[in-house]
Amino acid sequence: MNALDYHSFAEAWESHATIRTRPRRLVEDDQRLIYPLSRQPLVLSETFVRECPQQRDFALAQSLYKFINDVVIFETEIVDRTARRIAKDRFAIRFPFACRYDAMTVVVDEDYHALVAMDFMQQTIALTGIEPIALPREIELSRAIPAALALAPEHLRDALELICVGIAENTLTDDVAAFARDDTVKPSVKGLMADHLLDEGRHSSFWARLVRIYWHSAPEADRQCIAEILPVFLAQYLTNDIQKGFDFALTDHLPISEAARQTLRQEVTAMAYPIDHRHPLLGNILRLFRASSMLDSPCVQQALAHYLPEPRR
Ligand SMILES: [Fe+2]
Ligand SMILES: [Fe+2]
DSSP: GGGOOOOOOHHHHHOOOOHHHHHHHOOOOOOSSSOGGOOOGGGGGGHHHHHHGGGHHHHHHHHHHHHHEEEEEIIIIIIIIHHHHHHHHHHSSOOOHHHHHHHHHHHHHHHHHHHHHHHHHHHHHHHHOOOOOOOOOOOOHHHHHHHHHHSSGGGHHHHHHHHHHHHHHHHHHHHHHHHHHOOBBBBBHHHHHHHHHHHHHHHHHHHHHHHHHHHHOOOOOHHHHHHHHHHHHHHHHTTOOHHHHHHHHHHSSSSOOOOHHHHHHHHHTTTOOOSTTTTTTTTHHHHHHHEEEEEEHHHHHHTGGGGGGGGOO
């Protein structure tokens, strides 16, 4: 794909973007859950269920707050930054106006997602009376992207940033979809997630197309250099250090014995996914590598061998 073959999705944005089409979501005062149990396995653990089942809604509210906090950081500090530079043509890779216009719709969408998330946080605090515990200042990408960029020569930094954001914008999709299928969760929370998902469908293909345009124009030496850095990015992106730190902090706020707290922490630690092809986000990550045609390059196949499903090794 050549940059000149790029077709803008501006019309789809006008008719479908949630900022153009969705009313404000109001959180319901009902018995349903504020956050899916499947997204906070801590509350399903043996020790939690035995020691403090009455803390379930507290733990779920805190997990929703962390999710919202992560969304705000991701949208405003990661995606907004890259999309805005593309939109304003302040990016090392030059894109035609149609791409830049679409990048500006991504900026608008992401900042709107952050606003909606903040609205929901306020509504939930008002409804439940549960104040958030200290929330992380960073997400995994706040570390993984700078770590990758530090390894890249100056002239490849923007290209690598584009690929990292492209990967991240393809993984959020499944993350958010997990909510939409859960009937034990409040409809407003599901609606909020469904709205976000609708916009992210557009974004994931936008980033894949931009990465594809870049990759087709990149010299082999540059491709090779980028491919070698990808495993460093993925290893940091997929770590659960921040989630684990948050879960540990959450256990500090539970009225349980010190011995139970230690057991709970061991259970949390054991829940971490392995950082290889078995990690649940890998399917989406590989989708970006396929859609952008990056995975057709032998250097990328080689660099990602550790992350490819068994038969492809
Ligand atoms: Fe978003
Ligand atoms: Fe997005």
